Each structure stands twice: as structure tokens, then as C-alpha cells.
Amino acid sequence: MVAISELQEMYTDMVTARHYEERLQEEYLEGKQPAFDISAGPIPGELHLAAGQEAAAVGVCQHLRDDDTVTAPHRPHHVAIAKGVDLKRMTAEIFGRESGLCRGKGGHMHLFDPDVNFACSGIIAEGCPPAAGAGLAAQKRNSDSVAVAYLGEGAIDQGGFFESLNFAAVHDLPVVFVIEDNDWAISMPKERVTDVDDGSQRAAGFDMPGVRVDHDDAVAVYEAAERAVGRARDRNGPTLMEIQVHRRMGHFMGDPQTYRPEDDQTAATERDSIDRLEADLRARGVEDTTIKNLRDAAEDRVEEAIEWAKDQPEPDPETAHEDMFANPPSGVTDTDPEFDLMGGDD
Amino acid sequence: MSEQQEVVERELTMSRGMVEAIAHEMRANDEVFYMGEDVADYGGIFDSTEGLLDEFGHDRIMDVPISETAYLGAAVGAAQEGMRPIAELMFVDFFGVAMDQIYNQMAKNTYMSGGSVSVPMVLTTAVGGTYNDAAQHSQTLYGTFAHLPGMKVVVPSTAYDAKGLMHNAIRDDDPVVYMFHKRLMGIGWMPAPDGPKTPVPETDYTIPFGSADVKREGADVTIVTLGLHVHRALDAADSLAEDGIDAEVVDLRTLVPLDRETILESVRKTGTLVVVDEDYRSYGVTGEVVATVTDEALAHLDAVERVAMPDIPIPYARPLETETQPQAADIEAAVERTQ
Ligand SMILES: Cc1ncc(C[n+]2csc(CCOP(=O)(O)OP(=O)(O)O)c2C)c(N)n1
Numbered sequence: 001m002v003a004i005s006e007l008q009e010m011y012t013d014m015v016t017a018r019h020y021e022e023r024l025q026e027e028y029l030e031g032k033q034p035a036f037d038i039s040a041g042p043i044p045g046e047l048h049l050a051a052g053q054e055a056a057a058v059g060v061c062q063h064l065r066d067d068d069t070v071t072a073p074h075r076p077h078h079v080a081i082a083k084g085v086d087l088k089r090m091t092a093e094i095f096g097r098e099s100g101l102c103r104g105k106g107g108h109m110h111l112f113d114p115d116v117n118f119a120c121s122g123i124i125a126e127g128c129p130p131a132a133g134a135g136l137a138a139q140k141r142n143s144d145s146v147a148v149a150y151l152g153e154g155a156i157d158q159g160g161f162f163e164s165l166n167f168a169a170v171h172d173l174p175v176v177f178v179i180e181d182n183d184w185a186i187s188m189p190k191e192r193v194t195d196v197d198d199g200s201q202r203a204a205g206f207d208m209p210g211v212r213v214d215h216d217d218a219v220a221v222y223e224a225a226e227r228a229v230g231r232a233r234d235r236n237g238p239t240l241m242e243i244q245v246h247r248r249m250g251h252f253m254g255d256p257q258t259y260r261p262e263d264d265q266t267a268a269t270e271r272d273s274i275d276r277l278e279a280d281l282r283a284r285g286v287e288d289t290t291i292k293n294l295r296d297a298a299e300d301r302v303e304e305a306i307e308w309a310k311d312q313p314e315p316d317p318e319t320a321h322e323d324m325f326a327n328p329p330s331g332v333t334d335t336d337p338e339f340d341l342m343g344g345d346d
Numbered sequence: 347m348s349e350q351q352e353v354v355e356r357e358l359t360m361s362r363g364m365v366e367a368i369a370h371e372m373r374a375n376d377e378v379f380y381m382g383e384d385v386a387d388y389g390g391i392f393d394s395t396e397g398l399l400d401e402f403g404h405d406r407i408m409d410v411p412i413s414e415t416a417y418l419g420a421a422v423g424a425a426q427e428g429m430r431p432i433a434e435l436m437f438v439d440f441f442g443v444a445m446d447q448i449y450n451q452m453a454k455n456t457y458m459s460g461g462s463v464s465v466p467m468v469l470t471t472a473v474g475g476t477y478n479d480a481a482q483h484s485q486t487l488y489g490t491f492a493h494l495p496g497m498k499v500v501v502p503s504t505a506y507d508a509k510g511l512m513h514n515a516i517r518d519d520d521p522v523v524y525m526f527h528k529r530l531m532g533i534g535w536m537p538a539p540d541g542p543k544t545p546v547p548e549t550d551y552t553i554p555f556g557s558a559d560v561k562r563e564g565a566d567v568t569i570v571t572l573g574l575h576v577h578r579a580l581d582a583a584d585s586l587a588e589d590g591i592d593a594e595v596v597d598l599r600t601l602v603p604l605d606r607e608t609i610l611e612s613v614r615k616t617g618t619l620v621v622v623d624e625d626y627r628s629y630g631v632t633g634e635v636v637a638t639v640t641d642e643a644l645a646h647l648d649a650v651e652r653v654a655m656p657d658i659p660i661p662y663a664r665p666l667e668t669e670t671q672p673q674a675a676d677i678e679a680a681v682e683r684t685q
Pocket residue numbers: 074075122123124151152153154155156182184185186251383412414436440443
């Protein structure tokens with residue numbers, strides 16, 4: 001049975017992630033009124049929020065250590081929070097600030113926190129090969145760390161996913177592939193793009209275990225992930241997991257969702273994995289005041305991170321030209337703003 | 347817009363111009379169909395297929411799995427069977443996951459087959475930055491596609507051009523990469539500048555590939571550019587005019603084939619060349635245009651400048667993206683340096 005302390009940690013992360021997404025939504029939409037303009041407001045660019053997907057993040061990451069690697073896709077915040085990414089610096093990155101995780105260069109789809117071995121990418125399924133690579137490094141170095149690649153159910157039709165499954169399987173790599181099935185890939189429902197309802201069945205073709213967790217129950221995810229992560233840590237090879245989650249919001253902020261039946265949208269908000277875990281905590285005898293304290297602390301932490309981030313300065317434009325190489329080539333290069341092909345100004 | 351002979355009242359956004367040509371060709375030819383991610387019920391993330399599902403249904407406006415290698419390669423195969431597929435790569439930045447089908451099949455099969463096979467398909471794709479979508483969603487990659495032989499490369503900057511170039515693209519017997527700039531489409535949530543919305547005739551018409559368009563005539567300096575930066579160059583030209591500098595703005599419209607003659611003619615007249623590109627500076631469009639002029643008209647060339655993205659991935663934060671992307675003020679400054 002899961003220890004109560006672990007349940008409380010997962011609950012805290014879930015509440016943090018949910019509150020984070022709801023607050024980012026508010027911040028994002030501010031300055032995009034009355035007419036929505038993607039480039040306006042305090043958070044520019046695209047924003048993919050993960051409200052409704054928290055169980056998949058916490059149930060797996062609860063088993064991970066800082067030295068385990070996680071790669072996430074374009075919808076990364078809940079996973080980042082569960083993995084222990086620095087919340088303040090992540091928020092500053094999303095607000096495009098100098099003290100952000102990536103000095104304002106990456107943005108919300110390209111967050112890197114090497115302190116906890118977290119990275120994400122906006123190209124579909126492209127976190128799978130690097131996760132396999134992290135597993136390969138662990139194997140070669142004889143360490144017992146593992147790697148987890150997160151991806152959406154829409155991403156499992158991408159070549160990079162299949163190639164990574166095979167690569168990880170044939171080399172017995174300590175990797176767990178986690179599919180978050182929220183039923184939608186932007187406007188495309190799962191049944192329009194695949195004939196296989198259960199994505200974890202893809203594992204069979206690579207002779208690795210595949211498990212599906214049919215409801216976004218954090219405890220069920222925790223238990224399934226315990227076996228998958230344990231298998232990887234014990235050097236018994238990779239596992240493919242699929243977890244049913246729910247997309248409570250649009251694909252990206254500003255998505256009109258006109259393609260989505262209304263009852264599907266309501267169904268996604270009716271089932272709430274946070275309420276479910278809260279009920280579990282109560283059933284295990286956790287007091288209401290304890291739950292309230294956990295919730296308040298989580299929300300305070302989010303508010304603090306957002307406030308801190310907004311106070312940070314924007315990056316100096318000149319810094320755009322830095323960080324291109326770990327070993328910058330000597331002499332003037334074309335990444336230099338002063339570089340002039342014609343041999344100097346005038 | 348020199349080619350608009352008839353007076354047309356009706357103005358369209360660039361996306362409407364593009365979609366109108368696609369609809370026209372689909373009505374005229376059952377072999378034309380469109381596939382891509384979110385092109386059916388959504389109507390294309392950037393409105394590239396808005397409204398087409400209602401008229402043509404899911405059979406001809408096909409949503410596809412997120413499997414670019416499979417569906418772009420399938421478009422190549424269907425084209426080789428003689429159909430005329432249009433396949434959309436949602437953002438050009440995603441080309442990496444499917445480049446083999448694009449480059450080693452689509453682009454090469456005609457030549458490798460000694461001309462016995464042709465690939466009459468259109469690859470549509472959204473390009474460009476200006477809205478802080480960062481390194482994996484903001485590139486134009488004009489130079490990459492133009493550099494690799496075997497693809498015709500089209501970059502419209504107005505609704506009129508978008509429609510005429512799309513008609514030509516679908517009727518062309520070769521693979522055409524049709525790169526539309528997100529900021530020009532006239533999407534509700536990404537306001538376009540004023541320029542791309544133009545009068546567009548209701549009838550079909552084609553704009554031949556390899557015909558650059560002089561969007562503004564001028565005597566003092568030639569600004570060669572494409573896509574979004576046609577409009578930034580026109581803005582720059584307006585303010586340069588206030589300082590008494592008369593700039594000519596040449597819109598390339600297609601990179602392959604490249605209308606070298608129009609560039610040369612303009613530079614022979616002005617003696618000064620400024621090339622503006624939203625793609626990376628090195629090994630790209632700006633270098634090619636400058637080399638064209640130095641090869642053929644060096645004696646006429648008094649000064650030359652390039653304005654392009656530096657050779658770095660496109661950063662996210664607003665001040666960083668603005669710093670790297672050529673602005674109208676950067677174009678003005680470059681022109682002033684040549685005077
Ligand atoms: C190679 C590639 N193709 C297409 C896209 C555009 N795109 C971004 S998110 C997305 C849908 C992803 O759906 P899913 O994997 O189910 O994740 P979800 O968005 O539902 O979390 C698509 C098509 C991309 N980023 N990369």
C-alpha cells in the first residue's frame with residue numbers, strides 16, 4: 001500500500017500543477033483582451049496547459065530521483081513540477097525573463113533543468129530518443145538511474161517513438177515510455193488517427209511489457225509505475241505505459257475547440273483526479289485541516305513563483321547572441337551582432 | 347501590384363486567396379486532394395484549409411496521424427500515380443522528422459528516373475516568427491528548401507500572389523513547396539499588417555514561377571526580399587522617402603526558380619543592393635542574391651548590405667526575438683549605410 005506521506009506528496013504536486021495552469025491561463029489571457037492576439041500580453045507565444053493530466057505526472061515521477069532523466073513534450077508543466085524542476089525559474093522562463101531556466105531563450109516548450117535532469121521539446125515524440133540515450137548512459141556507466149519519456153497519445157504514430165521502443169527493447173535499456181492519453185491531438189480524436197484503442201498494445205511488437213491505466217487515478221498510476229520504474233532500475237529493460245487523462249482546456253490557449261463535442265468537454269472536467277486523491281486521503285484518515293494546509297501551501301508556492309518571475313528583468317537583447325556553442329569558436333563569427341560581411345560598417 | 351490589370355474591388359486575406367485557389371482546383375479536378383494535421387474540422391491551424399471540409403468532405407480534406415514521414419511520403423506516391431495531392435506540414439520546422447521523404451524522394455525522383463517519373467504535388471507549410479514561438483516553431487528555412495535541388499519554392503506575400511501562385515503550384519507537374527507566412531495569413535488571433543490583404547479577382551489566374559514583382563518602384567536603392575519582409579521593406583521605403591531616399595522593393599515570390607533578371611535590372615538602375623531575409627544569414631538567400639549580382643552586374647554595384655537572422659536558433663523572449671529578427675528599422679539603417 002502507498003504510504004500516506006507519499007499520497008500527500010502526490011496530492012501537493014497535483015494541486016500545485018493545477019493551480020499553476022489555472023494561474024498561467026489568467027496571466028496569459030491578460031493583455032490578450034478584448035481581441036486575442038497571440039503575441040500580446042505578459043506571456044507571449046503558444047501556451048499548452050495540462051490541467052486534467054496531473055495524475056500521470058505525479059504517479060510516475062513519485063518513483064524518480066533527481067538523477068533520473070525525464071523528457072516531456074510540448075505540454076510539460078505538470079511533469080516538470082512532479083520532477084522537481086525549479087518552479088520560480090521555470091515560471092520566469094515562461095514569462096521570458098533573464099533569470100528563467102534558459103535565460104529567456106527556450107520558452108514554455110523548451111525548458112531545461114539539468115539539476116533534476118528534465119528537458120522538453122516541441123517536436124512530437126522527439127523526447128523518446130534522448131530518453132533512450134539517457135538510459136543508455138546509465139547502463140554504460142553501471143548506475144541504477146532510469147529515464148522516462150512522456151508523450152501524448154497523438155505522438156505514438158510518429159516514427160521516432162517506434163524506433164526508440166525498438167532501440168530500448170533490444171538493448172534492455174532502463175527506460176519507461178509514458179503515453180498520456182487525453183483523447184485528442186489538437187482537433188483530431190484518437191479514433192480518426194489509429195485503429196488501436198489501447199496504445200500500450202504497441203509494446204507487444206517490441207517484446208516489452210505494455211500496461212494501460214484506464215482512469216486517471218493517481219494511486220493506480222503510482223502502482224503501475226512502481227513496477228515499470230522498478231523493472232528499469234533492476235535492469236530488466238523498458239516498459240510502455242499508457243494512462244488515461246483528460247484535457248480540461250483547449251489544445252493551446254486561444255483554441256476555440258469548435259471541433260470538440262460539448263459533452264466531451266464537460267466529461268473531461270467532471271472527472272477530477274485531484275478530488276479522487278483527496279477522497280483517498282480522507283479515507284486513509286487524513287484530516288480536513290491537513291488537506292487544506294497542503295492545498296494552501298501549494299497555492300502559495302505558485303503565487304510566489306509567479307510574483308517572483310514577474311519581478312525579474314527581461315533579458316538584455318545582446319544576450320541573444322550568447323550561448324550558441326559550449327566552446328565558442330575564436331574570432332568573429334556570424335552569431336556576433338557586429339559581424340559585417342563587407343568588412344566593417346561603412 | 348503591376349500584374350493587376352483589371353480593377354477589382356473585392357479584397358481578401360492571404361489565407362482566403364490561397365483557399366480560393368485550392369477550392370477552384372479541387373472543383374475542376376477530382377485528383378486534387380489535401381491532407382495534413384488538423385486540416386479538416388479545424389480548418390488548418392493557420393486557416394490554410396478554412397471552409398474546405400464543408401464543400402469537399404473528409405475524403406478529400408483528410409486529417410492524418412502525426413506521421414509526417416508516412417503522409418508526406420504517401421503524397422509522393424500518390425503524385426507518382428498521377429494524382430495531385432496537396433500535403434501540409436503544419437510548421438516548416440517539423441521538416442526534420444520527414445526530410446527523407448521530402449528530399450530523397452519528392453525532390454529527386456524526377457531526375458533519378460531520367461524524367462520517366464514526375465511528382466506533381468504541393469507541400470504547403472507555415473513559416474516565420476514575430477509571435478515568440480521560439481526555436482522550433484518560428485523558422486522560415488527558405489534557404490534550406492531552395493538549396494536542395496528538385497523542389498520549386500514559392501513564398502507569397504499578398505492575397506493576390508497567394509492565389510495566383512497556388513493555382514500555378516497545383517497545375518505544375520513538379521513538387522512545389524508553398525511556404526506561407528503565418529503573420530500574413532490574416533488569422534483572427536495573429537493580426538496581419540495592412541499589406542497582404544489585397545484585391546483578388548474571382549476568376550482563376552496563374553502567376554508564373556520565376557517572376558519577381560516590383561512592389562515599389564524607386565531609383566536609389568534596390569531592396570530584394572520575400573514573404574513578411576516585403577511589407578517591412580515597404581514600411582522602411584516609406585520612411586526612407588521622407589529622407590529623400592527612393593527605394594525599389596523587389597518581391598522574389600519564388601526562390602526556385604529565381605528571377606535573377608528582375609534583380610539585375612533593378613540593380614543596374616539603382617547601383618545599390620540591400621537583401622532582406624527572415625532566414626539565417628549564412629549559406630542562404632541573401633548570399634545567393636548578392637552572388638547573382640556580383641556575378642552578373644558587379645560593375646554596376648556601388649554598395650551592398652544584407653539584413654537577415656543571425657546564425658542562431660530563434661530565441662523566445664520578446665526582446666531577444668526582436669533583436670534577432672530583421673525589423674523595418676534595421677532595413678532603413680542598412681539602406682542608410684549604403685548611401
Ligand atoms: C513532428 C510534429 N508534428 C506536428 C506537430 C504539431 N503538434 C503539436 S502538438 C500536436 C498534437 C499532439 O497531440 P498529443 O501527442 O496527443 O498531445 P496533446 O497535445 O494532446 O497533449 C501537434 C500535431 C509537432 N509539434 N511536431
